[in-house]
Amino acid sequence: MHPPTAPSSPTPAAPGGLPLIGHVHRLARDPLPFITSLREHGSVVRIRIGPTPAYVVTDPALTRRVLVTEAADFAKGGKIIDALRVFFGDGLATVADGDAHLRQRRLMQPMFNKAHIATRGPAMIDQVRAMVTSWPEESRRDVFADMNDVALAVFLVALFGDGLPAHLQGEFTALMPEIMKGTIRQTVLPSWLTRLPLPAHRAHAERVRRLRELVDQAIEHRTASAPAHRPAAELPQPPACPHDPPAQQEAGLFDTLLNAEHPLTHQQLQDEAITLLTGAIETTGTTLAWTLYEISRNPQVEKRLRAEIAAVCPGRPLVHDDLDNLPYARMVLQESIRKYGPAWMVTRSATRDVDLGGHHIPQGADVVWSPYLHQHDPAFFPAPEAFDPDRWTAERAHLTRGSFLAFGDGRRKCIGENFAWTELQIILATILQTWPRLELTSRPPKAQAVVTVKPDAMTMTFQQQP
Numbered sequence: 001m002h003p004p005t006a007p008s009s010p011t012p013a014a015p016g017g018l019p020l021i022g023h024v025h026r027l028a029r030d031p032l033p034f035i036t037s038l039r040e041h042g043s044v045v046r047i048r049i050g051p052t053p054a055y056v057v058t059d060p061a062l063t064r065r066v067l068v069t070e071a072a073d074f075a076k077g078g079k080i081i082d083a084l085r086v087f088f089g090d091g092l093a094t095v096a097d098g099d100a101h102l103r104q105r106r107l108m109q110p111m112f113n114k115a116h117i118a119t120r121g122p123a124m125i126d127q128v129r130a131m132v133t134s135w136p137e138e139s140r141r142d143v144f145a146d147m148n149d150v151a152l153a154v155f156l157v158a159l160f161g162d163g164l165p166a167h168l169q170g171e172f173t174a175l176m177p178e179i180m181k182g183t184i185r186q187t188v189l190p191s192w193l194t195r196l197p198l199p200a201h202r203a204h205a206e207r208v209r210r211l212r213e214l215v216d217q218a219i220e221h222r223t224a225s226a227p228a229h230r231p232a233a234e235l236p237q238p239p240a241c242p243h244d245p246p247a248q249q250e251a252g253l254f255d256t257l258l259n260a261e262h263p264l265t266h267q268q269l270q271d272e273a274i275t276l277l278t279g280a281i282e283t284t285g286t287t288l289a290w291t292l293y294e295i296s297r298n299p300q301v302e303k304r305l306r307a308e309i310a311a312v313c314p315g316r317p318l319v320h321d322d323l324d325n326l327p328y329a330r331m332v333l334q335e336s337i338r339k340y341g342p343a344w345m346v347t348r349s350a351t352r353d354v355d356l357g358g359h360h361i362p363q364g365a366d367v368v369w370s371p372y373l374h375q376h377d378p379a380f381f382p383a384p385e386a387f388d389p390d391r392w393t394a395e396r397a398h399l400t401r402g403s404f405l406a407f408g409d410g411r412r413k414c415i416g417e418n419f420a421w422t423e424l425q426i427i428l429a430t431i432l433q434t435w436p437r438l439e440l441t442s443r444p445p446k447a448q449a450v451v452t453v454k455p456d457a458m459t460m461t462f463q464q465q466p
Contacts, residue, residue, distance in 0.1 A: 011055065011359040012042045022048025031449040032344060035370050039377065044359040047368075050192075054347070054366035055359070060377065060403040062357045063369045066348055068410040074348035074367055076412055105415060107260055108272070111253045112419050120158040120253065121320030124423065127157045128430045129317065135462055140441050143292055143458045148285035149173055150427055152277075155284075158419070159276060160222045161252035168221075171214050176281055179207050180451045215273045222254055279416055283342040284423055286452040291336040291428060293458060294387045296440045301389060305332055306436075309429050318433060323425050331389040333424045337406045339387060341453035344372040346408070371405045372453060435462040 014034075017023050026034040027049070035056070038045040043059035057063045066074045110116055131150050135141060152173055156164050182204035186194045194201065257264055257272060264272070295302045305328055309318075312325045347366050354361040361367060376384040380403040381391065391400065407414040414420070431438075438460050445455030 009358045011044055011046045014038055014041060014045050014047045014056075017048050020051065022050055022052075024049060032372060032447060032453065035344060035373050036376055039373065042359075043357045044361075049366070052366070054368050055356075055361050056368040056370070056373075057356070058373060059357060060374045060380070060405070063374065063405065064402055064409060065356065066367060066369060067405075067408060067412070070354070071410050071412075073351055073354045075351050076348065104272070105411075108256065108415060111256045112415050112417075114418055116253065116256075117158075117419050117422050118320055121422070121426075123157050123162060124154050125318055125320065125426055125430065127154050128427050129434070132431050132434045132462075135435075138461045138463055140459045140461055143460050144285065144289040144455050147288040147292075147427075148177070148281055151284035151288065151423065152176075152281045154423055154427065155277065155281060156218070157252075158423075159252050159254045159273070160218050161255075164218060164221055168214055168218055171210070172277065172281075175207055175211055175214070176278065179204070179211060180278075180282055182207065183451060211274060212270055215270050215277075219254075219258075219269055219273065222252060223258060276416070279414070282452050284420060284427075286340065286342045286454045287333065287336050287424060288427055289455055289458060290340045291333055291424075292431070292438060292460065293440065293445060293455065294336060294339075295332070296438055296460065297444075298387060301332060301387070304328060306432055309432055313429075313433065318426065318429050320422075320426075322429070323422060326425055326429060328389065329425055329428055330421065331392040333421075333428065334392050334404075335387055335389045338375045338381065338391070338400075338404060339384075340447065341372045341375075342406065343370075343451065344449045344453050345370050369405070372449075374403045374405055377403055431462075435464070436466040437463040439463070 014023060016026060018025060023034070038047070038056050039058040041058075043057070043062055045056045045058060046053050047056055048054070057066060128150060131153060135146075149169075153169055156169055156172070182200070185200070186204070254273065257269060295305065308326060308328045312322050313319075345368055347368050350361045350363055350365045350367055352363050354363075356367075375381065378384055380400050390396065407417045407420075440458070440460055442457055442459040445458040447453050448456040
């Protein structure tokens with residue numbers, strides 16, 4: 001039973017709504033300026049997506065109530081989650097709160113502990129090095145596409161083990177950006193419009209169908225090449241010494257699911273694989289692209305970063321044990337995540353009538369929170385448009401507490417956070433070790449909100465001469 005609450009105040013409405021479509025035109029045309037502008041109107045602001053109201057939380061303390069202290073009143077749901085569920089199915093990111101979510105999280109948690117991730121470290125580093133050393137020197141490269149390619153290839157090696165057919169990686173890379181565009185389009189359009197048999201909607205459905213076929217092929221490959229069944233607890237642990245046999249490095253993270261004590265259905269395996277792939281590729285590729293851009297325009301950051309890597313790995317390639325000794329690299333990556341999202345809009349659904357910060361939220365309403373909005377709040381991040389990795393020093397990081405929400409919070413916090421930091425540091429350090437000089441060759445990119453906040457266009461050259 002919930003205690004009585006004080007009478008709620010009227011929730012301010014965002015200006016500029018139009019008949020029938022509400023604020024869809026703003027969400028489609030200039031979503032980042034629009035979402036950050038809502039802070040001016042109150043701690044909770046009502047917008048309309050089509051005729052349907054949604055409540056945007058602009059105060060990080062109230063967002064913490066939504067995600068942590070009063071999470072039972074705000075279930076995983078809303079338009080974004082409904083759209084993602086079309087191709088995630090009931091994977092960990094989209095399955096409803098309750099026993100099913102708890103079971104899946106407990107099952108998958110061992111995949112993402114540091115010890116288990118470390119078993120894949122050497123294979124991940126080898127994959128990154130093979131890809132970035134193959135880039136022709138001084139060729140103009142699409143950085144966002146390259147970072148997505150590398151992130152996908154590395155995660156496939158980590159997830160499914162070695163030897164996945166090359167054509168699968170190519171198709172995954174081609175499909176994922178288009179699927180994400182289609183998903184965000186379905187999120188911001190009125191529900192009646194998404195149900196019409198328009199060519200764009202049919203194309204989106206076909207891409208989702210093909211994605212599931214590719215996931216099936218990857219699972220079949222892993223099942224055929226996996227060793228005999230072993231309980232998840234017996235999956236490889238980090239080798240005791242560097243001379244342990246390579247066979248200990250062969251298992252992929254996905255073996256945890258394949259060898260579960262209570263086997264998952266085919267549909268469950270599909271859903272979890274798609275959830276993991278999407279979370280690992282889009283956010284990682286976006287973060288790395290923006291990081292390289294910021295390095296290219298901040299010479300002092302680049303100099304300090306290269307000096308740290310050279311001191312930790314003097315005259316030799318990176319190894320997994322080096323990662324804990326690269327604190328500045330992590331600060332640089334965290335500032336990229338802070339400045340560029342990566343997610344810009346996430347939804348929950350009110351499970352009952354709720355008073356949130358003095359505002360009435362009706363049962364069933366969409367509640368929107370935005371990592372991008374919170375991470376550009378000048379009250380917590382002075383000069384939020386500046387790229388300042390030193391925000392994350394021990395002396396200053398406590399000032400941002402509660403407002404850095406890139407990985408979410410509470411019981412639905414991203415399960416792959418440990419893996420994300422490992423993958424990001426491996427890729428960034430290997431690129432900088434391989435290429436002493438990088439140079440932006442396009443105009444400065446503009447931030448484009450799809451599911452993540454991605455650059456609209458970015459090309460660079462990579463050179464051996466500093």
